[in-house]
Amino acid sequence: MPELxxxxxxxxxxxTIEWHDEVDSTNDLMRRRFTDEDEDFAPFASIATGSQTSGRGRFEREWLAPAGTSVAISTYVEFPADAARQSIGWVTLAAGVALRDALVGLAPEVASRVGIKWPNDVQIDGRKVSGILGELLGVVDGGARFACVVGVGVNLATPQGGLPFPNAIALDEVGVSVSPQSLAEAFVRALAARVTELSRTQGNADASGLRDDLVLHCNTIGARVRVTLPDDADLVGIAIGIGADGTLEVRDDLGQAHSVNAGDVEHVRPADNSQEGE
Incomplete structure (x- = not known):
């Protein structure tokens, strides 16, 4: 039985956070219970573990880590339908800001080193410490509300043999030691605050303050980027801002502005105010 x-x-x-000793994927477990078992989750109910055997990130990339080296947290989020139309694209972005809030709250000494890479990574010194995956679950109450799950995975400690990717980092590399349960609690509390305010403002990221905070801490803005778009085309240019709908605004080398709502972003050259990018 999980610990509550x-x-x-x-x-x-x-x-309530359900803490499991081990699961295949926290996102998949929540999805199965929502869709196959018609479970009614309370707002911000979460499933978390320190050992995830079949985790995944965006584009179905594998996310695996030895037990005890990371924490995976999936949180249930609902929006009224009218707010969801404006805010659904901000859910993953809100999770990135919330995770930064949680990390800085637990380890304020690294505040200046923690940034957000659009759309779904949190970085320390320009290296990935966390990945985020938001997925739509469906509608509830006959479409009156939209439901989704937001999953985050955070590297807590460097496994024996090192992390699998050179652009990854764990909290222990910067002298930060936090328990997985305390980080899960801090994240859920921060995400609930961000999403509640976003919902209260009918999905308006400006009125809720979310866009300002994302722009302030986003390492992607000002960086030269290469965006691999869903059709495998590449867009290269300077990231110049975040749109009101959460899209990344990129000015290409011909001076034309583009709004990107989905794509794989590589920092070709970091922004002047960031550490080494990816």
């Missing part, structure tokens, strides 16, 4: 951890939220509500 209650996380107090603003407004006297509580979110």
């Amino acid at each position: 951890i209650d996380v107090p939220l603003e407004g006297q509500s509580v979110a």
Whole structure:
């Protein structure tokens, strides 16, 4: 049986984290229970583990780590349908900002080194410490609300033999030691605050303050980037901002502006105010 951890939220509500010793994938487990078992999740209910055997990231990339070296957290998020139309593209971005909030809250000494790479990575010194995967689950109450799951994986400690990718980093490499449970609690609390405010403002990322905070901490803005688009075409240019809908704004070498809502982003040259990019 999983351990149940209650996380107090603003407004006297509580979110429950199910802590499992091991699962295949926290996102997949939540999806199975939502779709196959018609489980009614409370807002911000979460499934977390320190040992995920079949984790995955964007584009179905494998995300595996030896037990005890990482934490995986999947959180259930709902939006009223009218807010979802404006905010659904901001869910993963809100998770990145929330995870940065959580990390800085637990380890304020690394605040200046923690940034966000659009759309789904959190970095320390320009290297990936966390990946984020948001997935739509479906509708509830006859379409009155949209439901999705937001999964994050965070490297806590460097495995024996090192991390599998040279652009990856673990918290222990920068002298940060946090328990996986405390990080899960801090993340769920921060995500709930960000999403609740976004929902309260009917999905308006400007009114909620989300876009300003993302822009402030986004390492991608100002960097020269190569974006591999869904049709395998490449867009190369300077990332110049984040749109009101959460898209990445890129100015190509001919001076033409593009809005990117999906794609694999590589930092060809980092922004002047960032550390070494990917």
